[in-house]
Amino acid sequence: MKQYKHRDHGIGELSDADHQSLSVDWVRVWPFVAIHLLCLATLWVGWSATALVTALILYLVRMFAITAFYHRYFSHKSFKTSRPLQFAFAILGASATQRGPLWWASHHRFHHRTSDTEEDPHSPRHGFWQSHCGWFLGQRYFETNFDLIRDFAKYPELQWLDRYDWFVPVILGVTLWIAGDMLSLFLPQLETSGLQMFIWGYCVSTVILIHATLAINSFAHRFGSRRYQTPDDSRNNLLLALITLGEGWHNNHHHFSGSARQGFFWWEIDISFYLLKIMQWCGLIWDLRAVPERKKWAHRTGTKSTVVEEVLS
Numbered sequence: 001m002k003q004y005k006h007r008d009h010g011i012g013e014l015s016d017a018d019h020q021s022l023s024v025d026w027v028r029v030w031p032f033v034a035i036h037l038l039c040l041a042t043l044w045v046g047w048s049a050t051a052l053v054t055a056l057i058l059y060l061v062r063m064f065a066i067t068a069f070y071h072r073y074f075s076h077k078s079f080k081t082s083r084p085l086q087f088a089f090a091i092l093g094a095s096a097t098q099r100g101p102l103w104w105a106s107h108h109r110f111h112h113r114t115s116d117t118e119e120d121p122h123s124p125r126h127g128f129w130q131s132h133c134g135w136f137l138g139q140r141y142f143e144t145n146f147d148l149i150r151d152f153a154k155y156p157e158l159q160w161l162d163r164y165d166w167f168v169p170v171i172l173g174v175t176l177w178i179a180g181d182m183l184s185l186f187l188p189q190l191e192t193s194g195l196q197m198f199i200w201g202y203c204v205s206t207v208i209l210i211h212a213t214l215a216i217n218s219f220a221h222r223f224g225s226r227r228y229q230t231p232d233d234s235r236n237n238l239l240l241a242l243i244t245l246g247e248g249w250h251n252n253h254h255h256f257s258g259s260a261r262q263g264f265f266w267w268e269i270d271i272s273f274y275l276l277k278i279m280q281w282c283g284l285i286w287d288l289r290a291v292p293e294r295k296k297w298a299h300r301t302g303t304k305s306t307v308v309e310e311v312l313s
């Protein structure tokens, strides 16, 4: 197990070249800008219960895919599964339009190694916008950091999904459009259309999903309580836990990141973990890692968490 030093530096100590690589690369981020602008089309397409329910379901399913698969599985290996299901989980995660599983997990592992130091990609100490979305809109973090994700990069199907990270979102968008057209044709009483299903089901749902996920970077290191004396600024926040299906227990998570469960205590609602337990009962996943008792009760024994858990193989 390696130890990583946490330094209390600000971003002001970066070189000019570093600052340049952090600045927003407008050519490459046009899809991110475009999907936000497309949400304005709700003014033209109107709404229907069908479109809103579709948007809500797609938010919940894809939030679960991000928290349970991109985060707890690919980033932290907190449970095991078969290779076909691993690929299925990666496809579901990719539908969230947060780039590929290797990109997501490699940068997240880097966050755990460098949390709230000057090297952290998205510490709120670098400013709200840098931590929320500035970090991935620049050149510096555009590429997958393969050195940090070798354990999963050995699978060609995951490399393919990472390389063509636009493929699954495009399929989802087109499917919603076709489904909306079909519904308007065969079930006109639902009062929806292809364009309306695309705008609500894909664009609005995805934008809310992205910002809820990003809120863990920008808010969960700033607002909430700190049970464990981690070397970073991570916090536990019930509201964030509810909207992200369990990710708001971020101080717990930084204290012991290898746990499949982020709500360490029964009152800490962690919907992703409950669903993972059901998947375990069904035999889809196994070897869910738990938080060791000595770690769970470290705040009572006065033990500081000084070691960043190393998850890499």
Ligand SMILES: [Zn+2]
Binding pocket: 111, 115, 217, 221, 234, 250, 254
């Ligand atoms: Zn964090």
Ligand SMILES: [Zn+2]
Binding pocket: 071, 075, 076, 108, 112, 253, 257
């Ligand atoms: Zn994590």
